[in-house]
Amino acid sequence: MLRSWLQFFRLPNLPTAPGDALAGAVMGVALTGGDVRCALVAGAAALFLYMYGLADNDIVGAKSDAVNAPERPIPRGEISLRSARIARSTCLFLALILGALFNLPSAWWMGAAVLTGLICLYNRVKSTWLMGLCRGVSLLCGVMAVARPGVLSNEAWKMAGHSPEWTVAALVAMVFGWTLYIAAVTKISEGEESASEGLGKWRFLIGLSALVPLVACAAFPNPRQALLPLIGGLWTFVSWCAAVAPLGEPHESAVRRAAVGRTIGALLYLQIGFMLVTPHREFLAVAIALWLAARFIRRFASNISGS
Numbered sequence: 094m095l096r097s098w099l100q101f102f103r104l105p106n107l108p109t110a111p112g113d114a115l116a117g118a119v120m121g122v123a124l125t126g127g128d129v130r131c132a133l134v135a136g137a138a139a140l141f142l143y144m145y146g147l148a149d150n151d152i153v154g155a156k157s158d159a160v161n162a163p164e165r166p167i168p169r170g171e172i173s174l175r176s177a178r179i180a181r182s183t184c185l186f187l188a189l190i191l192g193a194l195f196n197l198p199s200a201w202w203m204g205a206a207v208l209t210g211l212i213c214l215y216n217r218v219k220s221t222w223l224m225g226l227c228r229g230v231s232l233l234c235g236v237m238a239v240a241r242p243g244v245l246s247n248e249a250w251k252m253a254g255h256s257p258e259w260t261v262a263a264l265v266a267m268v269f270g271w272t273l274y275i276a277a278v279t280k281i282s283e284g285e286e287s288a289s290e291g292l293g294k295w296r297f298l299i300g301l302s303a304l305v306p307l308v309a310c311a312a313f314p315n316p317r318q319a320l321l322p323l324i325g326g327l328w329t330f331v332s333w334c335a336a337v338a339p340l341g342e343p344h345e346s347a348v349r350r351a352a353v354g355r356t357i358g359a360l361l362y363l364q365i366g367f368m369l370v371t372p373h374r375e376f377l378a379v380a381i382a383l384w385l386a387a388r389f390i391r392r393f394a395s396n397i398s399g400s
Contacts, residue, residue: 113271134195
């Protein structure tokens, strides 16, 4: 039963779920100031919203999975639709209760509402860009969670020592880059349940989307702050290339799914690069925990698939 639920929530994908909001929150803290505690809460809430989306996806796609993905827990009869719906509601409730208990600002609530709507829309429309936008908005929710009242005032920006125009542009670049990267992952995953034909050289080129968020580093007052995000982005791109390399030849669906899982996991390096921009020990601890979790899952739970 435990294995069925871990399969249901796509365990290998989960370490990357909090990192979107955390990367955005850390940028918010670094560029505009903000509450570190709210950043961590936003990361936890993002995880629950991600799990909500995974549950909703399997519920909505139960009939098609019976044909295209019969190994999933619902088609196999290991998890009932009723239990899946309860799990979906629980995940959403936990995300919202975190926001209420820690008094996250109204901007986060608006972002969370938009994100929930995008998740539901994607699960019913299956648009490449919608999937990417879900991750991009999750990052934006992290920024909104740490935004302080009056942060857009001229006085606040002067005190922080940053240009508001540069900072807004940096955050837009991050959201756009995150959206592009996950859209690229979704493109690679198209038809993964019946993949057979090899993909062209474009499969490497779209991985360059991992470098787009690095444009945000131009807003840092200290150029050395860009070092770790740069390393993380480059490592994500290298990991992407290694993941999609086997897809040039005709391949089975299992090979495509493995590649998709690895491209999702590669996002963690970019996330960690941005998480380490500030000297706060809390972010370092979370980054280490997420990396260790990903390594542990890959080594000891390789029989549980993600993507």
